[in-house]
Amino acid sequence: MRRTKLLAAGAAIGLAVTVAGCSSTQHVGSGSGGSNASGNTVPALSANLKTGGTVTIANESGATWNCQFNPLTTNQQEAAGFIYESLLYINPLQDTSTPTPLLATSYAWNSSDTQLTFDVRSGVKWSDGTAFSAQDVAYTFNLLKANSSLDTFALWSAPSSGGAGLTSVSASGDKVTMDFSANASVFFYDVANMVPIVPEHIWKSVGNPTNYTDTKPVGTGPFTVGSCTANNIKYTANPTYWMPNEPHVQTVNYPAYLSNDPANNDLASGKANWGGQYIPNINSFYLAKSSNFHIWSPPVSNVSLIPNMQQGPTANLNVRQAIAYALDRAQIAAIGEQGEETAANQTGVVTPTFSAYLNSSALAASGYSSQNLTKATAALKDAGYSTSHPLSLTIKTVTGYTDWDADLQVVKQELAGIGINVTVLDEADNTFTSDLQNGNFQAIMYGPPGGPTPYYELHLMLDSTNSQAIGSAAQGDYGRYKNAAVDQLFGDYASATSQSAQEDAIKQIETYMINDVPLIPVVQAVDWFQYSTADLQGWPSASNPYAQPAPWNYPDLEMVLLHLYSTSAQ
Amino acid sequence: MRFVVRRLSMFLFTLWAAMTLNFFIPRLMPGNPLQALEARTRGKVSPTALESILSSFGYKPNAGLVPQYFTYLKDMATGQWGQSIGLSLGEPVRQIVLQAVPWTLGLIGLTTIIAFLLGNVVGIVAGWRRGGALDSWLPSTLVITANLPYYWVGMLLILLFSTSLNWLPADFNYDPSLVPGLSPGFVGSVVQHAVLPSFTLLVTSVGGWILTMRNNMITTVAEDYVRMARAKGLADRKIMFGYAARNAMLPNISGFAMSLGFVLSGSVLVEYVYNYPGLGYQLLNAVDNNDYPLMQVLFMLYTIAVLVSLLAADFFMVWLDPRAREKG
Numbered sequence: 001m002r003r004t005k006l007l008a009a010g011a012a013i014g015l016a017v018t019v020a021g022c023s024s025t026q027h028v029g030s031g032s033g034g035s036n037a038s039g040n041t042v043p044a045l046s047a048n049l050k051t052g053g054t055v056t057i058a059n060e061s062g063a064t065w066n067c068q069f070n071p072l073t074t075n076q077q078e079a080a081g082f083i084y085e086s087l088l089y090i091n092p093l094q095d096t097s098t099p100t101p102l103l104a105t106s107y108a109w110n111s112s113d114t115q116l117t118f119d120v121r122s123g124v125k126w127s128d129g130t131a132f133s134a135q136d137v138a139y140t141f142n143l144l145k146a147n148s149s150l151d152t153f154a155l156w157s158a159p160s161s162g163g164a165g166l167t168s169v170s171a172s173g174d175k176v177t178m179d180f181s182a183n184a185s186v187f188f189y190d191v192a193n194m195v196p197i198v199p200e201h202i203w204k205s206v207g208n209p210t211n212y213t214d215t216k217p218v219g220t221g222p223f224t225v226g227s228c229t230a231n232n233i234k235y236t237a238n239p240t241y242w243m244p245n246e247p248h249v250q251t252v253n254y255p256a257y258l259s260n261d262p263a264n265n266d267l268a269s270g271k272a273n274w275g276g277q278y279i280p281n282i283n284s285f286y287l288a289k290s291s292n293f294h295i296w297s298p299p300v301s302n303v304s305l306i307p308n309m310q311q312g313p314t315a316n317l318n319v320r321q322a323i324a325y326a327l328d329r330a331q332i333a334a335i336g337e338q339g340e341e342t343a344a345n346q347t348g349v350v351t352p353t354f355s356a357y358l359n360s361s362a363l364a365a366s367g368y369s370s371q372n373l374t375k376a377t378a379a380l381k382d383a384g385y386s387t388s389h390p391l392s393l394t395i396k397t398v399t400g401y402t403d404w405d406a407d408l409q410v411v412k413q414e415l416a417g418i419g420i421n422v423t424v425l426d427e428a429d430n431t432f433t434s435d436l437q438n439g440n441f442q443a444i445m446y447g448p449p450g451g452p453t454p455y456y457e458l459h460l461m462l463d464s465t466n467s468q469a470i471g472s473a474a475q476g477d478y479g480r481y482k483n484a485a486v487d488q489l490f491g492d493y494a495s496a497t498s499q500s501a502q503e504d505a506i507k508q509i510e511t512y513m514i515n516d517v518p519l520i521p522v523v524q525a526v527d528w529f530q531y532s533t534a535d536l537q538g539w540p541s542a543s544n545p546y547a548q549p550a551p552w553n554y555p556d557l558e559m560v561l562l563h564l565y566s567t568s569a570q
Numbered sequence: 571m572r573f574v575v576r577r578l579s580m581f582l583f584t585l586w587a588a589m590t591l592n593f594f595i596p597r598l599m600p601g602n603p604l605q606a607l608e609a610r611t612r613g614k615v616s617p618t619a620l621e622s623i624l625s626s627f628g629y630k631p632n633a634g635l636v637p638q639y640f641t642y643l644k645d646m647a648t649g650q651w652g653q654s655i656g657l658s659l660g661e662p663v664r665q666i667v668l669q670a671v672p673w674t675l676g677l678i679g680l681t682t683i684i685a686f687l688l689g690n691v692v693g694i695v696a697g698w699r700r701g702g703a704l705d706s707w708l709p710s711t712l713v714i715t716a717n718l719p720y721y722w723v724g725m726l727l728i729l730l731f732s733t734s735l736n737w738l739p740a741d742f743n744y745d746p747s748l749v750p751g752l753s754p755g756f757v758g759s760v761v762q763h764a765v766l767p768s769f770t771l772l773v774t775s776v777g778g779w780i781l782t783m784r785n786n787m788i789t790t791v792a793e794d795y796v797r798m799a800r801a802k803g804l805a806d807r808k809i810m811f812g813y814a815a816r817n818a819m820l821p822n823i824s825g826f827a828m829s830l831g832f833v834l835s836g837s838v839l840v841e842y843v844y845n846y847p848g849l850g851y852q853l854l855n856a857v858d859n860n861d862y863p864l865m866q867v868l869f870m871l872y873t874i875a876v877l878v879s880l881l882a883a884d885f886f887m888v889w890l891d892p893r894a895r896e897k898g
Contacts, residue, residue: 063657063658063855064658064669066658066660066661068660068661070660073659073660074623074659147622148618148619148622149619149620149622149623151616151619152611152615152616152619152620153616154616154618154619157618162616163616208626210622210623210626211626211627211660213660227749229746229749229750230669230847231743231744231746232746232747234747253746253747255742255746256746257741258842258845262741262742262844262845265728265733265741266741269736428600428601429601429606429858430599430601430602430605430858430860431601432609433601433605433606433609434601434602437605475617
């Protein structure tokens with residue numbers, strides 16, 4: 001019951017208000033969505049700002065645009081957040097328990113986290129003028145049920161096969177009720193944040209929704225498609241957007257960059273003002289070009305060495321310990337990543353983003369908090385190797401990730417010091433993915449996706465229910481780690497009904513990360529983010545991390561676009 | 571006539587053999603479209619959903635290779651090219667190809683023609699005035715420029731003319747903020763955006779034409795009929811173009827026909843360096859993502875373009891040179 005929440009007006013979007021300060025937690029009756037106290041009030045906004053200004057995104061898309069905007073299958077990147085909106089926005093960089101209300105004004109779980117009720121906002125119009133309603137929400141979720149290819153988060157799959165176990169979604173008045181066959185709280189992020197709501201009155205007659213091209217999208221979001229060519233999508237402000245006085249920025253250009261270099265060049269010349277990829281030598285290439293150029297790249301997940309737990313030298317715990325002790329992660333981050341990414345730690349919890357979950361006492365006691373060559377040499381000796389009888393180890397990585405190559409050169413030098421001869425094998429994307437999933441490696445460098453809490457990354461990488469025998473493609477636990485106690489702790493997290501219980505479960509999992517070394521986190525992957533304040537203000541920053549800042553993060557990009565305003569227009 | 575039939579049947583046989591290889595080789599590559607899609611969605615999306623998305627666009631992972639092969643032959647012949655299952659997921663392959671072809675033909679095709687014409691004229695002059703001012707430094711310089719990797723030349727030009735001097739744009743085929751049309755601004759933008767990539771190709775390809783033309787000229791100039799023309803007291807210019815160059819150009823013409831055949835496959839690296847959305851770039855994307863439908867259509871088009879040019883060059887040579895006709 002204590003997780004029943006009512007989202008207050010002014011909860012998050014405001015430029016002036018802080019999220020936590022203005023939200024209120026109310027306790028309401030079991031299963032009820034709460035009173036409609038916040039009603040249709042919208043998040044507090046910067047009402048005095050004038051409209052104007054253009055955002056130009058420089059982010060490698062790899063291909064020219066196909067000018068399709070189906071948000072449910074393949075065009076999320078171009079459609080979600082710009083045109084289509086989700087029920088709530090959940091910010092992984094801040095306290096995820098206070099989401100920003102979007103198409104829903106509040107939500108409530110029942111006491112066992114098996115029934116979820118949303119209050120849907122009234123007064124919202126689709127961009128063609130039709131009124132939006134709770135029916136559209138129920139329609140969208142039932143569309144995912146009817147078309148398994150659209151159910152990209154496995155919401156309707158049974159919990160036994162890794163799904164959320166959704167059994168029904170129905171609308172009544174302005175409420176939407178979702179029933180699950182088991183505690184589904186870990187899927188809340190996907191349900192509320194990741195599913196873009198589509199208009200029933202259009203989608204019911206589009207034929208097969210998977211193949212629907214949606215070239216003239218109708219959404220509730222802050223932008224509509226002004227024009228689209230293979231080279232550029234031009235979004236223009238939606239005049240009927242439901243949030244008053246939003247968006248301030250009137251135009252967004254999204255050119256199709258086929259590779260990083262031209263995108264980086266346009267950022268450095270000021271042609272583009274919002275970037276989201278690695279820039280080598282960023283100080284001289286970008287930051288030195290103008291005092292208006294800034295970067296802020298918050299860490300969101302780990303880049304780890306995955307040891308093969310089933311076969312080869314890394315199946316030996318001593319070898320894994322030796323590697324984990326021998327790495328000077330700060331040096332790898334400083335040299336390999338040129339300081340643009342930070343050092344990871346052996347618990348697998350990304351800091352400072354998820355510091356609340358960090359088991360710092362266990363980390364300190366483990367001896368893994370800094371490089372320890374004495375312990376590394378001793379552990380390797382127990383495994384039967386030394387500098388005079390070195391171990392040969394092959395580490396696989398992806399061709400083209402030049403920063404990982406640089407990281408591995410440092411790893412190679414550091415491990416050579418204790419008696420491990422590393423061979424780095426660069427593989428093409430296709431080969432790499434196939435080897436990763438099939439367990440065809442001694443050790444492999446990989447950066448899994450993160451999530452709103454450390455659970456998502458650790459669960460993907462360690463829960464043996466994701467695993468397969470070596471030679472069959474696994475969808476997680478690529479190192480083939482098998483520990484029933486750890487699997488049980490993930491179950492405890494998923495069925496926990498309080499955040500402190502969730503933190504406890506993660507902290508216990510961290511002790512297994514330390515004792516079993518099933519993963520060796522090396523550096524922390526970041527959301528690459530470069531921005532120019534030449535005309536635009538309101539960007540997310542370390543002091544106001546209101547959204548994940550990279551332009552390829554949907555639906556986060558909507559929050560950024562709503563915060564931005566042009567200084568010359570004021 | 572026997573010659574024509576023989577050449578045509580050889581053409582058809584080569585086409586079939588190449589198309590068979592085009593079908594099987596991509597499918598022997600490591601990885602598959604599903605894994606590529608999983609990598610692109612950063613592992614966030616359920617693999618079952620991804621697989622059914624791919625199937626809805628015509629990907630059949632479980633159908634046998636042999637039935638797929640016959641469907642493929644039929645589809646290629648009837649123009650049923652299907653939909654992309656790679657980066658441009660769901661986009662009809664025909665549309666991708668039609669969008670990219672004009673840019674590749676325009677950029678690479680025009681540059682190839684310019685390089686051929688320029689190279690021949692310079693080669694003729696250099697070979698005619700053997701040991702002259704032009705001839706003394708040109709060959710040694712050209713040996714170097716003709717062997718420069720063109721992506722490297724491209725990067726140097728970007729560094730100089732875009733990053734440092736800021737004179738010319740270094741990416742895209744036109745300013746992305748413009749709406750395509752026949753407006754002077756748009757045409758100007760297209761030309762402006764073509765300058766650097768075109769110059770990159772020219773710098774690296776013109777050398778080959780000049781060198782072969784110069785060498786052919788030197789051999790031809792020593793021929794008896796040229797001496798005869800001189801003895802007749804003809805004007806230098808007339809001998810140079812009408813007697814020497816006309817014969818010296820023959821070998822270059824078949825080389826030119828071949829290079830026209832390769833125009834379609836584009837210049838993958840130049841298009842990549844300059845963010846130029848042509849066919850070469852599409853090929854790179856298709857291979858990176860195991861996009862079988864797009865890959866097999868592109869390979870088929872390249873094969874046809876090269877084979878047709880070779881065939882045309884064969885017929886052209888026979889028409890030009892009676893000796894080839896007799897041998898044939």
